[in-house]
Amino acid sequence: MTILGIESSCDETSASVIEAKNNDKKVTILSNVVASSLRIHAKTGGIIPENAAREQVKYIIPVITKALKDSNLYPPSSKNYLQSSTIYRPNIDAIAVTVGPGLIGSLLVGVETAKTLAYVWQKPIIPVNHLIGHIYANFIRESSKFKVQSSKSDTEVSFPAISLIVSGAHTDLVLMKKHGDLQLIGGTRDDAAGECFDKCARLLGYDYPGGPKISQLAEKGNPKAFQLPRPMTDSKDFDFSFSGLKAAFMRLVNETFSITNTPVSKNFRWKHIALEETLSESKKQILSDLCASLEQAIVDVLVSKTLKVAQKYKVKSILLGGGVAANQKLRTDLQSSIINLKSSIKFFAPPKSLCTDNAAMIASAAFFNHKPVPWQNLTANPELYFN
Ligand code: KG4
Ligand code: ZN
Secondary structure, eight states, X not given: OEEEEEEOSSSEEEEEEEEOOXXXXXXXXEEEEEEEOHHHHHXXXXXXXXXXXXXXXXXHHHHXXXXXXXXXXXXXXXXXXXXXXXXXXXXOSEEEEEEESSOHHHHHHHHHHHHHHHHHHTOOEEEEEHHHHHHHGGGBOOOSXXXXXXXXXXXXXXXXXXXXXXXSSOEEEEEEEETTEEEEEEEBSSSOHHHHHHHHHHHTTOXXXXXXXXXXXXXXXXXXXXXXXXXXXXXXXXXXXXXXXXXXXXXXXXXXXXXXXXXXXXXXXXXXXXXXXXXXXXXXXXXXXXXXXXXXXXXXXXXXXXXXXXXXXXXXXEEEESGGGGOHHHHHHHHHHHHHTTSOOEEEEOOGGGTSSOHHHHHHHHHHSOOOBOGGGOOOOTTOOOO
């Protein structure tokens, strides 16, 4: 089976073709094209939904065309197909598209394009929840191009599994008893982990998304240098809260560099001048220590809750997903804590390039949850969550 995936829930426009046989436990990527409008959002300090959708309208057709070309499905071998009165239909079995959650304007670009193509090409269409898509980045077969990290030589996911989805808008723990049987166990009560990274980075003058920048600075810092809270690690449920940690970090930065309401703070927040650029070498080390302490606090909370839920539900696999899953500290700490448990739990994290939004994960989710709908019934749902 060959599926064309389309993803446009936030700032990325992506199309991908994947291939798998009926009994396959993983899918193979034939192409995966991602166009990002990040540079535009960096200027505005965050995503302005209308700007994102306007960019996606420009990119969606070229991105889909490139994905079909890269997978050798387009153009057809006959050279005069453009003159032909018959419609060219690529050799795919279905179209998968993200229907939510996300920004409504952005979602509509993908959904309406997918509906049109499904109608013209006479192909079935499979709606996909973006968050479930992040989980299915773990079901993409290893290749030299897309290496999937696994703690075991056995690369097959065993159920029940727990997925930690950590993105810019979500921090969710999802129990998976089998394909199609998903249950939300915990989520964030306020900010998501990625949002905490991004907003703390913004305070330091970095453009959106600041998570990778904090992580880069943290590499040179001491994670024990500053004390920051680990919110809700002792709570009996599996929920998260990151807004208090964000506020504590902001207070610490303001105290350490005495920057509240000075012209410097106004400059680096609004004129895209990073605080780092205004600091001496010794103070730059303090900044790295602050970032390392923040990253460690976020990672500690994520690891502790994931291990607790894994033990409670006696899971056989732990799966990471979402943009923050690209964070090396999170990958390493989670993997080593699983090893320390001396259990047989398998650990999976998608290749870093497939952690952030992409259409391959959407097509992968569609392969394992093959529920086509008539194109007329397809609607975008920005509020979509887990049932
Ligand atoms: O999944 P994603 O691409 O988009 C959403 O669905 O939200 O996730 C984007 C998030 C941003 O918050 C970004 O800062 C974060 O993922 N992120 C990281 C790293 N790479 C991306 N956060 C921390 N460390 C990273 N290396
Ligand atoms: Zn995402």
